[in-house]
Amino acid sequence: MLSKKTKYGIKALIYLANSPENEPVSILDISTSEDISRKFLESILLLLRKTGFLSAKKGKGGGYYLRKNPQEIPMAAIIRILEGPIALLPCVSLNFYEKCADCSNEKECKIHNLMIEVRDSALKVLENRTLADIAYK
Known part of the structure; x- marks a missing residue:
C-alpha cells in the first residue's frame, strides 16, 4: 500500500511534468490544485529536491521544477x-x-x-x- 506521502509526491511530480518546462511552480499552486497540505507538500518537495528529482528557484516567481525530462x-x-x-x-x-x-x-x-x-x-x-x-x- 502506498503512503499518502508517496501518492502526494507522485501527484506533485505529475503536476510539474505538465507545467511549462523549467518554469518554477509555487508550492501554493501545487497544494491548491492537488488538494495537498502545504506544509506536508513542502517536506515532500524538499526530499525530492535533495534526491535530485527537482530544482528550486528562490524569490519572486520562484518555485520548484523538474530537473530531468519526465521520460527519464x-x-x-x-x-x-x-x-x-x-x-x-x-x-x-x-x-x-x-x-x-x-x-x-x-x-x-x-x-x-x-x-x-x-x-x-x-x-x-x-x-x-x-x-x-x-x-x-
Whole structure:
C-alpha cells in the first residue's frame, strides 16, 4: 500500500511534468490544485529536491521544477525515494535487504519464493514506466 506521502509526491511530480518546462511552480499552486497540505507538500518537495528529482528557484516567481525530462524518471526510482522498498518483505528487497528473524532457510521458504515473484512483477512494471507515461495520459 502506498503512503499518502508517496501518492502526494507522485501527484506533485505529475503536476510539474505538465507545467511549462523549467518554469518554477509555487508550492501554493501545487497544494491548491492537488488538494495537498502545504506544509506536508513542502517536506515532500524538499526530499525530492535533495534526491535530485527537482530544482528550486528562490524569490519572486520562484518555485520548484523538474530537473530531468519526465521520460527519464522511472517510476521505480520515485517509489523508492518516497516509499522505500518496493518488495513486500525485507528478505526479498534488492536495495533494503534484511534477513527475516523467523526464517531458518530462505531458499526453502515458500513465502520468500512467492514474494520474489511479486517483487519481480512489480519491478517489471515500475522500471518500465516513467513519470511521462502517467503524466501525459
